[in-house]
Amino acid sequence: MPPLENSFLKVPLQKIVQLYCHEIAPRIPKNNKLVSIGAAVILSLVYLIINKAKPPRKLRHFPYISHFSILKSTYYKESVRDRCQRVHIPIVESGKSNGLFLEVTRNGWVLNVANPEDAKRVLLKHDLFPKIDISEERSGTLQSKFTIRPSMAMTSGDQWKRQRNIMNPAFRRSMPVKLFGNLTQEMFRSMENKGNIFTVSDLMERWTLDVIGRAGFGFDFNSIQTKESEWVRRYGCINRGLRDPLFFLFPRLDTSARWLFTDRQYIHEQTEIFLNMLDEVVEYKKLDIKNGVADSALDENERDLLTLMLESGEEGSGDMSDYELKSNLCGIFLAGHDTTASALSYAIHYLAENQDIQEKARQEAISILGDKPCDVLPSIEDTKKMTYINQIIKETLRINGPVARTITRVAREDSVLSGVLAPKGTLLTVNMFDTHHCQKIWNDPDVFNPDRFSENGEGIREAGEGMTWIPFGSGARQCIAMNFSLNEQKVMLSMLCE
Numbered sequence: 001m002p003p004l005e006n007s008f009l010k011v012p013l014q015k016i017v018q019l020y021c022h023e024i025a026p027r028i029p030k031n032n033k034l035v036s037i038g039a040a041v042i043l044s045l046v047y048l049i050i051n052k053a054k055p056p057r058k059l060r061h062f063p064y065i066s067h068f069s070i071l072k073s074t075y076y077k078e079s080v081r082d083r084c085q086r087v088h089i090p091i092v093e094s095g096k097s098n099g100l101f102l103e104v105t106r107n108g109w110v111l112n113v114a115n116p117e118d119a120k121r122v123l124l125k126h127d128l129f130p131k132i133d134i135s136e137e138r139s140g141t142l143q144s145k146f147t148i149r150p151s152m153a154m155t156s157g158d159q160w161k162r163q164r165n166i167m168n169p170a171f172r173r174s175m176p177v178k179l180f181g182n183l184t185q186e187m188f189r190s191m192e193n194k195g196n197i198f199t200v201s202d203l204m205e206r207w208t209l210d211v212i213g214r215a216g217f218g219f220d221f222n223s224i225q226t227k228e229s230e231w232v233r234r235y236g237c238i239n240r241g242l243r244d245p246l247f248f249l250f251p252r253l254d255t256s257a258r259w260l261f262t263d264r265q266y267i268h269e270q271t272e273i274f275l276n277m278l279d280e281v282v283e284y285k286k287l288d289i290k291n292g293v294a295d296s297a298l299d300e301n302e303r304d305l306l307t308l309m310l311e312s313g314e315e316g317s318g319d320m321s322d323y324e325l326k327s328n329l330c331g332i333f334l335a336g337h338d339t340t341a342s343a344l345s346y347a348i349h350y351l352a353e354n355q356d357i358q359e360k361a362r363q364e365a366i367s368i369l370g371d372k373p374c375d376v377l378p379s380i381e382d383t384k385k386m387t388y389i390n391q392i393i394k395e396t397l398r399i400n401g402p403v404a405r406t407i408t409r410v411a412r413e414d415s416v417l418s419g420v421l422a423p424k425g426t427l428l429t430v431n432m433f434d435t436h437h438c439q440k441i442w443n444d445p446d447v448f449n450p451d452r453f454s455e456n457g458e459g460i461r462e463a464g465e466g467m468t469w470i471p472f473g474s475g476a477r478q479c480i481a482m483n484f485s486l487n488e489q490k491v492m493l494s495m496l497c498e
């Protein structure tokens with residue numbers, strides 16, 4: 001199938017030879033060997049570059065997006081979402097692609113899967129489509145120190161299964177709604193006396209950082225109170241380092257050439273300090289459990305995830321080394337901080353834009369929490385009653401979910417998707433953003449409408465043939481903290497609306 005943009009890339013070798021023989025060679029002065037060889041070399045190079053810009057032969061039956069389009073996107077600093085909207089959606093809706101198309105990434109050509117039926121196949125068959133292993137290629141980088149192996153989110157097969165078995169019970173038991181509520185109150189208090197103008201995304205980032213520190217391993221970043229605290233600065237510095245596109249695209253710069261970048265060296269030092277702090281926290285938690293004093297004053301669902309994970313290991317769910325534990329804490333941090341902060345910021349944005357929806361949400365919050373002048377902390381039972389606020393959260397995650405596509409998978413065998421062969425070794429990603437914005441699935445996909453998720457709304461089709469609403473992925477590798485995050489959001493939004 002032809003490329004979807006820039007047909008100049010479709011240049012077969014034959015054409016290049018013809019071009020040389022008919023157009024260039026006759027114009028070269030006779031016996032000028034140097035010019036002839038030079039022209040031939042330049043043309044061969046052009047051919048090689050152009051050919052490199054195409055997917056490998058075994059994948060060329062899929063439509064593909066050219067390198068040029070990626071370069072353009074990078075040049076204009078387009079966000080992943082804007083890029084999906086501008087480039088992907090027309091392809092997905094064109095009818096030519098069946099929601100399957102190739103795009104080049106730093107891992108190579110990746111098949112984007114943006115139709116619900118194939119998404120279901122890829123996500124449910126996680127043994128056939130495991131996550132790719134980038135640990136070796138990224139070894140020694142900041143990314144590998146903080147996020148990659150051996151954390152559960154980045155492993156596959158038995159290593160993943162063993163860790164998930166330990167973490168599942170911990171996430172099932174943990175639902176610290178009191179903590180969410182207390183921190184929301186703390187946020188309201190911190191807003192008093194600070195004028196009337198706030199940057200919502202900043203507030204949400206600080207709130208979710210405190211939530212994840214306390215709920216993750218009982219550590220108080222104190223970010224709501226002050227941005228200047230030592231640990232907030234340190235974590236901010238690491239986060240900045242992880243997002244730096246230069247080192248992300250060229251991992252070698254982060255290892256053998258790091259000596260050239262003093263700021264990068266500083267970020268690595270800060271990361272080491274952060275990781276040492278986690279080592280100490282794990283040590284203390286283990287001692288507390290041994291001495292029987294771990295969070296004993298708290299309700300079961302309010303205890304931190306690290307304690308619950310350690311207990312779950314002791315109760316026979318399996319073993320996790322200290323290194324794995326630490327790496328999972330980092331994973332929980334990264335997966336759980338910005339995601340929920342972004343989801344909440346967008347929810348608040350849509351509520352501000354749609355006053356009628358905001359009023360309906362407020363009425364629901366009042367009917368559940370009451371209308372007293374003081375803040376009421378929602379209980380787990382209360383969050384279950386928040387049907388309309390839940391619809392708002394689901395619609396926000398559909399229209400602007402924080403995770404646009406899954407981590408890259410690899411086909412372990414020849415597989416057939418929508419009747420087309422994806423040979424063994426094909427890299428794939430399920431593109432949630434595209435699925436969530438496809439007109440074939442959703443009416444007016446760019447309109448914010450929480451009623452899609454009412455009892456008879458179109459969003460309920462997710463339970464049907466394929467997977468149409470998948471902001472948390474699906475199957476065995478679905479986000480382990482989906483309920484945790486949904487309740488976190490319900491507590492914040494209901495208290496804010498009330």
Ligand code: HEM
Nearest residue numbers: 153335336339340343403406407471472473477479481485
């Ligand atoms: C709105 C909030 C969130 C969204 C939209 C979200 C989305 C996702 C998605 C799409 C995946 C699957 C990725 C894939 O299949 O490649 C995932 C996995 C994961 N998420 Fe979340 N997430 C959210 C919040 C959280 C929070 C709060 C935590 C931790 C407290 C968390 C921890 C994880 C972990 C550990 C995994 C890996 C699961 C596994 O591989 O078995 N996420 N998340």
